[in-house]
Each structure stands twice: as structure tokens, then as C-alpha cells.
Amino acid sequence: MGRNRSPSLIADRAASLAKWLFLLFFLIITLFPLIWLVISSFKTNLEFQTKPFSIPELWQFANYINAVSISGLHLLFLHTIVVSFASTALNILAASMAAFVISREPFRGHETVFNIVVAGILVPVIALMVPYFRLISGLGLYDTLFGLIITYAAVSIPVSVFLIHGFMRSIPRELEEAAVIDGCSLAQRFTRVIFPLSRLGLVTAGTFVFLFSWNEFIYALLLTSSVKARTLQLGIRFFKSQFITDYTSMYAAIVLSIIPTIFVYILFHDKIIKGMTSGAVKG
């Protein structure tokens, strides 16, 4: 029997080794750009341009000082935090109410309304630049953080409604019926029953909106003009001019800017994964 088991054991181990090698390969492919970015952020520009894959001869911590001092990164960090959290909150509030009505309140044409809202996912950002510019300027919100907040919240509504709708639709109708018997109004059914039970979907959608708001560049450039309303992504571009780019200081700014998003992902990654997979099963 031992002779029979050995080949199977070897085959299992070989399969396991192949699996780990396969995973290791993709881990390297995934992490390599990040590691390269961090290492490059400690080089001089000449070193970066001439030896892009080497270890820095002398680690240039001054790049990080440049990153903070030249672009005023600390203020832009604050703006980005405010914009990202506020737009996420506003988006989740609006999208959850929309998803609640579409998924829980049967009315004629609710599927059509859902499809129209979700079709917004397919509209490229660039197609909305002129209307958003006119709208925000017309409202007197040009060059304000609030202008960015409502734009980000609005742009992300299609994807949020799509994600939250799937969760809300899967909640058993009996729970709502019991709440109605206990005297809950429409608003109370939303705030006390459906909203809390959809938290997985809300967190998933919220994480997407947060990451979008944190990384967004085009609208931030379009709708702001001064430092008082600028975000981090614009600060990173301070190291790039028409013909010359200070790559290493720019990379230092990028490294600093991605730290919070990594933290957000670490904090919520289990909910994001759960949210994505359970949403997929429930359709």
C-alpha cells in the first residue's frame, strides 16, 4: 500500500508546489510595480532615468520632504479626506434610498428606472465634463470642496445603486411585513430594517466610492482652480511641467498618497470580498 501511496503523495506535493509557485508568480507580478515605485522614490532623477531597476546608491529622503513642501501635500491630504468621506456619505445616503425604492417598493416601470440609473456606469467620465463644468459653475460651486463632493457623489450613484440594490432585494419580505404590522412607516422601514440589514452592500459600495473619490483627477482639475479646493491627485502633478518632470519627488508624493487607501482596504477588505461574492450569488 505504501508503494501505491508514494506516487500519489508525490503528485499531491507537486501539485501543491505548482500551485504555490503559480501564486508566488502572480504575487511578484502584483507587488513588483509597488516595490519599484517605493524604491524609485528614493533615487535621484538621473539615477532613475539611467538605472531604473537598481537600488539607490544614496537613499534620497529629501524627495519626501520635497513632496510635502512643494505641493503643500498636508493641506491637500486634508481636502482629500474631507471630499472622500463626505462624497461617500452623500452617495450612500442617496443611492441607498434610491435602491430601497427600486428594490422594495413595487411600482410600474421600476425595472426600467433601475436599468436607466445603472446605464450611467457605461457613460465615460470625459463625456460628462462639459455639463458638469457648466452645472457646477452655474451653481456658484466652482473651486469649492462642496462642488467636488456633490460631483463625486453623483458620478458614483449608478455603481452604488447597482451594488446596494442586489443586497436589498435579497432581504426576506417577511421582515418588512412584521415591521409594518408593528406600525413602521415607509421611512422607518428603510431606516430601521432595510438600511441596517444591507450594511455589507453599503460598505462595498462605500469603499468603491471612497477609492474613486480619493484617486479622481479629471474632475478635480476641471472644477477647482486654487489651492484652497485642490485635492491630493492634483498635488502629485505639481512635479510635472510641460517639458520636465521631477519623477522621484512625484513618486514620493504618490507613495504618501496611496498609504490611506491601503489602510482603507485593509480595514474593509473582508467586507468588500464578502460583499462582492454574496452580491454575485444573490444576483
Added chain:
Amino acid sequence: MKYPMRTTGRALCFAAGLVLVSLFSGCDRQDAGEDEIVLKWPTIWVGKDSKAPMVEKLVAEFNEEHAGSIKVEIEPNPDYDGYRNKLNTAIASGQVPDIFVFNPDPTTFQYYEGDLLMDFSEDLKGSWGDTFVSGTIDAATKNEMVKSIPYEQAITPIWYNQALFDKAGIGSFPKTFDEFWAACDKLKAAGIVPTSQMTGGTNAWTSMLWYSHIVAGLGGPDVWKKPFSDPVFEKAAAILLHMYQDGNTTKDAVGGDAAVSGGHYLAGDTAIFINGPWYIGRVKSDAPEVYAHTKVTAAPQTPGGSSGAQIGFLLSNLAAAKTDDPTRRAAVISFMKWMTAPENIKRISMDSGSLFCVKFQVGDEAVDPLQKQFMEAAANATFITSHFQGNVTTDVAAEFGQALGKMVLGEAAPKEFVDQIIEATE
């Protein structure tokens, strides 16, 4: 102590209100006096741009001189492509910035056709117009209207590293392309890659300039008036292709961008390069040895073509929104005259190394030796004509790199390279 829910709710509402007030606070425009005219100037000359410190200084001095009547506010937009996108969007929305940097090319000259830009043609007819370098106002004129003031110009001669040439036993820069290929062979024999090239970036800048030099040499000053089906363009493509073959450039030139092309020259890996005067500062600071040995010249003479041409072009103009308010118009003109005053142009040129469309006298001040070579190259040119990119729309300029990439990878012959360009223009 436990607060009742209603109190907590009110406190939260109050806090939210405070946050909203602070968010809207961006709306608090300038705290200017009632009669003060505020002109917003979204500009790319900020951040790391070599002109940024002097531009900031000139604006501050202008504001000080006109305190209480005119105030110019810089809105920093360092990202060039983003800046162009933003301008396109603003102009499409009918909301032109008070003052802006206008990049003159066939796409942006379409802005002239509407009624949104200020026309300076009458103002430039007086002594102000006489301060500009000959031909620059004509280059900014369309249908007898000058809706942008010519400001920064550039020539992009051939750069070469004399120390590497000496190492390879080459005394001076080759005069003809036959001599050029022989010099390339000597450089390769000495372990030096002859030229920096690139097919990447948004416009394959270095190679596009090489192509423009060769085309100008073959076709003369009016070459860009010829259709792309003219044999000149295919011949030039064949010469450019040779620069990518036989080790005449680096292996990473295919797909490489400006960092790759410039990086090799800065590192002393390549001996020949092309760029404008704005790159002087970078060479000086990052590669002082290369800077010390850099010389600039005209491209070698093409077989059957002319010699001594340079590629030069209007790099940036200044434009403004049209206004019916005569006081506001006068304020804009006043600022434009300040920014183009010869003494101010001299300051910004000396500080940044850039070349401008306004004439000024150089006295005993120390002019950067490389900048001086640029000035001499412009003065000694048999003629100056613009580059490929300046004669096509943005999408065709972007097609150049794609077509070049295909050609150097052996997927297209020079004729097919030109055909791809022609197809893009259609």
C-alpha cells in the same frame, strides 16, 4: 453624562452645518475693493517649470504697481495635458478664463473662429508690435485677427556631446548624412550609442523632431505646405528608420518616452540628442559633465537637400477672454504689455533659459553658454521652419508615434508609415 438622542442629533446637525460652511468657503472670491479688476490666470508656468519663479515675481510686481485697480491671480495648473483638457472644456462651455496660455497648433487655432477670444490686432499695430521678433505676430494671425499674443518660442537644434565625439575620434559634427552614418559607426566602435530616440510619449517628441529636421532639409522652408503624399516625407521616414537600425539608437527607444530618450543623453550613454532650450536647466543640474561638453548645431545635409535649417516654432502664446467692458479690456492689455515688455522678457529669459518672441538687448550679463549657442543657432540658420506636430491636429500628431513604432518593428515600410499619417489626416 449621557446626552439624549435629540441633543446629539442637533449637535451633529450643527457640526454638519459648520463643515458645509467651511466647504462653501471656497466661494469667497477675492477680498478686493469694489473698483479693483481681478484677472484670473490659469497657467502651466508653475511648480517645476523653469519660468515659474520669474512669472510669479512679475505678476507680484504688476499687482504691486496696480494695487487697488488691477489684480492678477495665478491659478496653478502644472499638468500640461490636463491644462489643455480644462481649457477645451471651459471654452466649449463658453467660459473662457480671463487670461490663459495658448498653445498654438491647428487644433487650438480653431478657438480663433468663435467670438470668445480678445482680438489684439489693433493694439499691436503701434509701438508694442514693433517689439516682437519679425514674423512671430504673423504666425499668430489668422484672418487678420491676432487673438493670442506670441510669447515663448523655441528652436530645437541637434545636441551632441563633444567629449564622446572626441573619444570616438570624430573632430566635428558631420555636415552630411553620409558623414553622419560614418560618425555613427565610429561611435559604436567606441562603445557609444549614437542617438537618443523614442517612439512613446504622446508625440514621440525626439524622433518627431528628427523627422522634422530631415523633412525640412529635403523639402525646404515651405515643406509643410506640401501634401504628405510628396516623396519628401517617405524619404525622410527611410532616414529616420535607419536611425533605429544597426545599433544607431538604444534598444529601449521603441516604446520609450522622453525620460528614456533624455535619460540616455544625460547619462552619457548616447552622443546625439534633440530638444529645446527648456532642457538646459535639467542638463545643467542633473548632468553637469554632459552640460559642459554639449554643443548644438543644425542637422546634417540630406542627400539632394539643403543644409543649415533649424526647427523653430511658437511654443506658447498668451490669450484672453473677450470682454465688452473697456476698463477690463484695458486691464488685460496693460498686463499683456507688462508680460511682453523687453526688460521683463529679458529677466525671464535669463532666469529660465527659454527663448521669447520679444526682442531685447543682452549687455554684459552672464548668458548661459548653452543658451547663447541656441541664440547663435537661431541667428545662423539658413531658414527656420516649424515641426511636424505644429502642422497637424492633435490626433494626427499622436498617430506619428504609432506609425513610427510599427515601422521600426518591421511591420511597416516607410511608404506605409506615411500612408498611416495620411489616413489619420483624412
